Amino acid sequence: MKQTASSHNYHHGDLYQSLLLTATEMIAEGGTESLSMRKLADRVGVSRTAPYHHFKDKNALLCAIAEQGFQRVEALLQEVQTRESSEPLATIFTQYVHTYIELAYKYREQYDLMFGRDIWRNGTPTESLLNRSKQHFKSWLNWIEYLCEQKVIQSGDSVLRTAQVYWATLHGLCRLLNDGIYTEQSQLNEMANTAVDMMLKRQKAD
Amino acid sequence: MKQTASSHNYHHGDLYQSLLLTATEMIAEGGTESLSMRKLADRVGVSRTAPYHHFKDKNALLCAIAEQGFQRVEALLQEVQTRESSEPLATIFTQYVHTYIELAYKYREQYDLMFGRDIWRNGTPTESLLNRSKQHFKSWLNWIEYLCEQKVIQSGDSVLRTAQVYWATLHGLCRLLNDGIYTEQSQLNEMANTAVDMMLKRQKAD
DNA sequence: CAATCAATCTTGACAGTGTCAAAATATTAC
DNA sequence: GTAATATTTTGACACTGTCAAGATTGATTG
Numbered sequence: 371m372k373q374t375a376s377s378h379n380y381h382h383g384d385l386y387q388s389l390l391l392t393a394t395e396m397i398a399e400g401g402t403e404s405l406s407m408r409k410l411a412d413r414v415g416v417s418r419t420a421p422y423h424h425f426k427d428k429n430a431l432l433c434a435i436a437e438q439g440f441q442r443v444e445a446l447l448q449e450v451q452t453r454e455s456s457e458p459l460a461t462i463f464t465q466y467v468h469t470y471i472e473l474a475y476k477y478r479e480q481y482d483l484m485f486g487r488d489i490w491r492n493g494t495p496t497e498s499l500l501n502r503s504k505q506h507f508k509s510w511l512n513w514i515e516y517l518c519e520q521k522v523i524q525s526g527d528s529v530l531r532t533a534q535v536y537w538a539t540l541h542g543l544c545r546l547l548n549d550g551i552y553t554e555q556s557q558l559n560e561m562a563n564t565a566v567d568m569m570l571k572r573q574k575a576d
Numbered sequence: 577m578k579q580t581a582s583s584h585n586y587h588h589g590d591l592y593q594s595l596l597l598t599a600t601e602m603i604a605e606g607g608t609e610s611l612s613m614r615k616l617a618d619r620v621g622v623s624r625t626a627p628y629h630h631f632k633d634k635n636a637l638l639c640a641i642a643e644q645g646f647q648r649v650e651a652l653l654q655e656v657q658t659r660e661s662s663e664p665l666a667t668i669f670t671q672y673v674h675t676y677i678e679l680a681y682k683y684r685e686q687y688d689l690m691f692g693r694d695i696w697r698n699g700t701p702t703e704s705l706l707n708r709s710k711q712h713f714k715s716w717l718n719w720i721e722y723l724c725e726q727k728v729i730q731s732g733d734s735v736l737r738t739a740q741v742y743w744a745t746l747h748g749l750c751r752l753l754n755d756g757i758y759t760e761q762s763q764l765n766e767m768a769n770t771a772v773d774m775m776l777k778r779q780k781a782d
Numbered sequence: 783c784a785a786t787c788a789a790t791c792t793t794g795a796c797a798g799t800g801t802c803a804a805a806a807t808a809t810t811a812c
Numbered sequence: 813g814t815a816a817t818a819t820t821t822t823g824a825c826a827c828t829g830t831c832a833a834g835a836t837t838g839a840t841t842g
Contacts, residue, residue, distance in 0.1 A: 403698055406799060417821050428800065487688065490755045492609055531770040535745065538767070542748025543741070549696045564737040568730070568774060612828060623792045634829065792835070799828065806821065
């Protein structure tokens with residue numbers, strides 16, 4: 371009973387990709403909680419336990435999705451640095467902050483997953499995810515170092531601490547937005563500007 | 577079959593308080609996830625559904641616990657303001673930041689609950705919790721306003737935005753710590769200092 | 783004191799969850 | 813074609829939140 375069309379009889383073909391894609395969709399729709407292995411399997415058209423041959427765990431699946439999120443923010447960071455020739459650094463930094471927040475909001479559920487308890491407290495992050503997240507912070511640190519050298523942003527005693535605090539600020543803003551504590555996005559744009567003002571090196575101070 | 581001792585035969589006495597207390601303990605031990613209504617009931621020595629006569633929901637129970645957390649931070653904020661006569665404002669502010677972070681770490685699981693998805697996304701915050709959290713931010717805002725007036729901390733265009741961004745920074749730091757992204761507390765003390773430096777009004781700037 | 787009522791607690795039940803073990807099926811290698 | 817391997821399925825288990833109906837108690841009447 372073989373079908374010439376490459377459709378789903380028994381072996382699905384590329385279940386791995388299908389699972390990853392559909393799971394990402396489901397999370398985008400209703401958050402991590404609305405994603406159950408069983409519903410996912412259903413939606414992909416496969417039995418309950420089939421996913422377990424492609425992902426060891428639900429945790430592993432979540433890590434894979436989070437990893438894609440980190441790829442995205444890393445890509446943004448890289449891309450933004452290529453604009454250096456055409457724009458002043460302060461402008462680029464400002465743009466980055468705004469875009470980061472926009473991304474975190476657009477993919478809010480995935481963002482929550484990336485930094486949330488599901489992975490970092492309940493589950494255990496995959497080696498792969500761990501590497502990618504560390505790598506991303508390293509990229510951020512490098513950029514901040516560069517911006518400090520160029521006297522674009524204000525730095526305290528240690529550049530490392532500065533990078534940490536600035537990222538904490540950025541992350542804090544995103545969480546505020548995502549957790550619905552300040553729901554209005556208009557407010558958040560202003561907040562982002564205030565934050566940027568705080569970070570940028572001032573020309574003069576009275 | 578009545579017992580003279582006031583112990584648990586059928587009516588427990590003050591189940592409400594017992595539940596609240598035990599649930600808080602369980603959360604402190606293993607986070608929100610390790611708290612199930614059934615295990616809680618077991619531990620208190622009562623049947624599965626008994627808690628439902630004192631808390632409408634698991635959500636309601638969580639909200640009650642979160643509310644206690646807000647009471648604690650509100651108390652800290654109030655207490656800190658009484659020190660004004662004996663210490664300079666900048667010192668008080670610095671102390672507050674450090675204490676806030678310490679509290680958030682000491683009661684990390686409860687802190688996560690206070691600002692986490694469980695309540696603000698999955699569940700729906702109780703009216704009572706909503707009021708208390710709004711009230712607390714108002715207190716914070718008032719204090720920041722005062723500190724701005726006294727030229728103790730740096731302010732951007734809007735005091736409201738400043739209060740929001742500063743709180744976001746503080747909150748971001750706590751999450752970094754609590755989510756185990758920067759596990760070492762020594763680092764966090766330095767980070768707190770860097771953050772405070774960023775907020776305090778500088779005497780001179782070059 | 784006895785009887786009623788409301789508060790409180792229990793048992794039973796249902797649908798849902800993650801995931802393990804064993805069996806079934808398809809694909810690939812020889 | 814047969815054997816080995818990869819993939820999928822069915823069955824099962826322990827766990828979850830919570831609803832409905834019944835049991836037990838303490839308080840409130842007469």
